[in-house]
Each structure stands twice: as C-alpha cells, then as structure tokens.
Amino acid sequence: MSSQGLFSVSRRALLSGAALATATTAAGLLLAPHFRHRRPRLQPDGSYRKLRLGWAGAEHCPVFAAAQQKGFFAHYNLDIEVVSSGANGHDTLDAMQNKAFDYAVASALIWIQYLNNALPAQLVLGVQPGNFRLLVRRSSGITRLDQLMGRTVAIPDRNAADKLFFAVMMRRKGLDAMNRIAWQDMPFDQISAAAQAEKIEAVAAHDPYGWELLHDHPDLFTELVGSNTGHYAERTSLVLGVSDSALAEDPAAATALVLALMDAAHWADTHRDEAATLIADDTPALSSDSARAMLHNEPLIRPVVGGALRDQIAQYCDELQLIGLMPDLEDSAALAHKFTRNVLHA
Template sequence: MSAQGPSSDTAFRRRLVLTGFAGLAVAGAVSAFEHHAHTHRPRKQPDGQYRKLRLIWANAETAPVLAVAYQKDFFTRYSLDVDTIPSPQNGNEALDALAAGKGEYAVAPALTWLPRLYGGLPASLVLGIQPGAFRLLVRRDANITRLDQLVGRRVAVPDKNAADKFFFAIMMRRKGINAMDGITWTDMPADNVVDAARARTIDALVAHDPLAWQLLNSHADLFSELVGSTTGHYADRTSLVLGAAHTALDADPDAATALTLALRDAAKWANQHRDEAATLVADDTSEVSADTMRAMLRHQPAINPVTGHLLRDQIAQYCDELQLIGLLPDTEAASTIAKRTTRNVLSG
C-alpha cells in the first residue's frame, strides 16, 4: 500500500473528494446501508465538511476494514480524504509515528495502546474496530499440550508485536503461570521462524493473522495451534483500536466523529460481506491470496465495532489484565484508567 491508499484506483477516487461532494457525502451517510445497519443512530452527526486526514495503521495493506473503507467509499460518504502513512510493522511503531506527529490518528491493538497512554502519549481511544486474531502455535514434535509446559521454553515473537506476547502472558497469568519471566521470549523475523522451528531452536511462537494463519496452514506438518483469541469469550472483545491525538481532538473534534463513523460503517460492512472484503485486500497486496484471505476471515470472530461506554468497559478489562502482568500499576482502578484514556466522539 502506498502512502496514498490501497491502490491507484482508490487513490484516484479519493482525489475526487472535493468540497462540492460534501452534500453527497452527508446524503451517503444516511443511505440505505446506514438505515439497515444501525438501529441506534449516534446523537452526534458529522458536519459534511471536506477534510484531509492522516491515518497510521500497522500492516495496513492486509487490513480488511481499511480496504473496505477506501474501496467501498465509506471515507467519501463522510467527506474524508484519508492518507494512510507508509505502513509500520507493528503497533508500537504506529504509536511512535503518532507521537512524532506523522499522523493525527492511529490504529493499534489495545494492549499496545494502554501502556503507552499511561506513560503519557497524548491521545484518546475512540473506536474499537474489531477483535484480535492472536494464535499461539507450538512445534508439533515439542510435546506441548498445555500452557504450563511452555515455562522454560523458547517462544518466538516474529514481528516484535507487544500485543501478541501480552495477550498470551495474560491468558497464562489467569492460570497461575508467570509467562513474562518464565518463558524465554525471542524476537525473531518472520522469515526465520520456519527454519528455527525445523532446527528446534524455538518451541513455539505467538503471532496474529494473517501471519499466524499462513504459518499454521502452510506448515501444518510443523505447527499446531495450542490456544488463541478467535474462540470463547476472547472472540467477543475488541482488540484493534482507533485512537486520536489530543491535538487533533482539540482542533477539530468533528473530524474524529467523521472518521469514527466511516470506520465503524466499514467494519460492519466487512463483517456482512467477508468474502468480498477478502478479495478487496487481495487486490491490494501480493502478501496474501484471495483464497487464503477468504478462508482466514471465515475462521475469525465477528467484526464488531464498539464505541462509547462499551469501548470504555472493554478497555477497563484490558487495564485490569495489564495490571495482572505488571505492565500497568495497580495503584489506580482499571475503570479510572479506562475513563481517562477513552473518549466518546459520537456523543452530543
């Protein structure tokens, strides 16, 4: 994906988003899709003003919701011309770019956002876009059938994505396992993981889709999935979250409202049209085939965007869990941290 969006055709369309189309965008925002997709309309509606925004999104080229937002003109419906900043490789890199002022908005996992926000990153979380697809893959010949058998083992973290590691450390902590200290976590480029597993220099790896899905299905003889976030109560929780810099929220709060609505609507559409969303992603990247993306999306949780008090409640749960593994202090209530780090940009 270029800095101008997922494809040249999309970039061209976005160039056509001129002030004269503002009225059409507002009309689109209350189109038949809107009518059927939302039973409760937000109290605050966008003002229809044309805006050009900069969005930072890790691995943006394989993000179905973003592909839908561009190619199905959800950004255009809200009079937005969105430039996606050249793709960071993980959530921390995305937040580094936000802190450096390279964009006004960023998308990263909640587990990556929260330690950074608590540490002083001046931003607020405004939209939970979709649940995570974290997977813990074990080497088939390592004889690992339970989480406690990972203690003392080498577990690879292919893209240095902190959220992958934190998610499974939390899952294990709830079972009384100190994974943060008891496992040898090893940062390792994704290209080296297969060779390392065959050489038995790693016993397992934590990753998220599409990488985890590709490794699991392309090397079924080598890896099996021990646990993941795509089933059970974890599948109902948001993970990928849109945040806005405080400078952007203060200067133009209506811009955050428009972007939140555009991505919310794109997420709902992607969930209802998974096969087509998969095709849109495949059209924009050579990393994942359409068949692979379709199969992957069919095995992922519902893409269910959340805002307002629902987002705040889920963020509070994440805060509580990060406190469990020592990544947030327990001197402050999780609900208080959540209230301070989220904002409802759809309220009147």
C-alpha cells in the same frame, strides 16, 4: 514485515459521487438495522477533510480495505492518507508522539501503555477484534499452556501485541509467561526453518502471519490457543485514537472518521468473501482463497464505542497490571474514563 508507505483515497474517488451513490445506498440499507436503536446524536458536518492516519499493517485489515476501496471514507468526505510509519503499534504511537499525525490505530494493549505515560490522546473506536494465534510445533508434544513454561517461543516482532495477549491469557491461568517463557525475536521468514530444526517449540503471531504459518506448514504447526474463540473473540483489539489537539480543534473530523470506519466494519463483517479479495490484492503471500478462509475463521467484526469501549479498556488496564506493565495501584475504571471519549454523543 508490514510494508511501509502511503495509501490514500484518490481525489477522483471523492469527486465521483454519482459512481458511489448506488453502493452507498446499498450500504445504508445494510447498516440500518445496526443503528436503528442507537443512532448517534452527532453527525459530521459534510465538510471535506484530508486526514493523516497512522496504522501499521493497514493493508492487511479488512476494515481499512473496505473503508478505502468501497467508498466509506469518501461518503463522509474524508481523504485519508494512511501512513505505515513502522512495523507495529509502538512505531505508530512513537510517530504520533512526534506529531507525525493526529489519528492512529494500534492495539489496545499498546495504546494504554502510551496513554498511561501521558501521550495526549483519547481512544474513540474499537475497530475490530484481535486475530492472535499461538502455534506449537507438532513434534514438541505440547498440548497445554503450562507445558510452554521454560520453552522457547518465537515472536516475529517483539513490539507487536502478540506476546502481551498470550502473557495475559496465561497469567489468568496462574502462569507467568512474561518471565518463564524464553521469548525469542525472530524474522518471520526464519520461523518455519527454526521449527523444523527444533530450535523453537512455538510461535506467537497475528494474522495474516499466523494464518500463513499454520496453513503453509500444516505438518509442522498446530494451533494451541488463539483469540478467535470464547470471550476473547468478543473483545476489540485494534483501536482508533485521536490526539487531544485534534479533538479540540475539529471534533467533527473524529466523528466522521469513526462513522466511516464503523460502516466499513459492518460491511466487512457481512461481505467477508469480497473483503478477502480486497486484502489479498495487498498481501502477496495470501491467495484470494486463503484470504477468504482466513477471514471466515476470524471473529465477528463489531466496532465498539462509548460505554462498551470504556469497559473493555478498563479490563485491558486490569490485565496490564496482571502482567506487571502498569502499577497495581491505578484505578482501571478511572483510567478508562480518562483514556476514552465518545465522539458520537454531544
């Protein structure tokens, strides 16, 4: 589903400082209120760095699009080669485990399982919230989560975080979705036909795929629940992690990358129409108008670092215990301290 390949900031963009000066100044003015009361003690050293970043589906992410195309990577002297090493976070972290790169972005729910299995890395930035959607077939008559028990729910990618997110949501309501729902792996391009044939009752997917199903087939699907409202909308989902070896060898590189993505996140949140145009260019299934509507329907993009990130990771650890993917005896707060690092503070 995610296109594979390499996306990199050109060296020409890095050398064209004059062309970026105006945009950078404007971005600085825009972002000043966000940092006025919490300026980081550490700043990057200005050195040029070429980094490989594992990130499945980066081309669909407004934060990445802004960082790459609006000069935020270049502003911090970063030449970023984004490696789409697979379709999901599991593929990305498998590649990181095999030392394909030292920096990676994946779902917190997937990161924590790898870290708990001794992947030598730490989480340094919550990049953006999730955009998960649980769509039900209109003719199914399903209006409550408990009505999904014993029913068939399609998932375009069994290793994506969509199933885990909704399993956690339902477990908090006393529902054992991991075992009582028939989760069916299904290629994305077969889902609408399966729903029309009444072979599935629902589908769990994230944007842009969930949005595409919902708005290309409005008579077929309706959204039952998702991550775009309530307290779920306030939580980070995609998280940047760095290998222990890279943090030991060049901690300033992680600082620069975190600052670049934070700046890009704030820009994308306040320039959604323009960000939509950026991701539509790399997402053929989305028109610019549809991409704009999608981004305006998604939660605020707020990067998360330090204690706030640690607290959220502890909550995710609790939730993975709830659905049986981590041992109950693990101390979530202690794990979160072990799994996270604030690279903006000395």
